[in-house]
Amino acid sequence: MAEKKVSTSRKNQIKSLMLQISQTILEEEAREAKREKIRHMEENCPSVSIPGTMPDLQELCRKIHKQIDLLDEERYDMENKVNKSDKE
Known part of the structure; x- marks a missing residue:
């Protein structure tokens, strides 16, 4: 089987895209964790009056x-x- 060789610039471009995608996923997970924490606090902790x-x-x-x-x-x-x- 003949394997296609990928140029260095293409490899770097692919790595960059993968890093961008993973960064957006991590940011979304962090936002979701923050929302979950707020929801949990609202459910389980009474407000201070x-x-x-x-x-x-x-x-x-x-x-x-x-x-x-x-x-x-x-x-x-x-x-x-x-x-x-x-x-x-």
């Missing part, structure tokens, strides 16, 4: 910080009691 206005949120933060301070004081007192009893 913060009820109330800014002053309400600030008041909530103040209350939470007060609770944290109280718990820290209690923890400190308990730690001191434990250390004192360990020394005795």
Whole structure:
């Protein structure tokens, strides 16, 4: 069988076309993956809803910080009691 010889320029042209085609396929796969990720997030993750206005949120933060301070004081007192009893 006689095989046709392909010129170097034709080989380079074919390689270039193959690379272009594969690049477009990869780009489309990336876009599809991004769409799939967005769809999955919309289905499985609820949207963040913060009820109330800014002053309400600030008041909530103040209350939470007060609770944290109280718990820290209690923890400190308990730690001191434990250390004192360990020394005795």
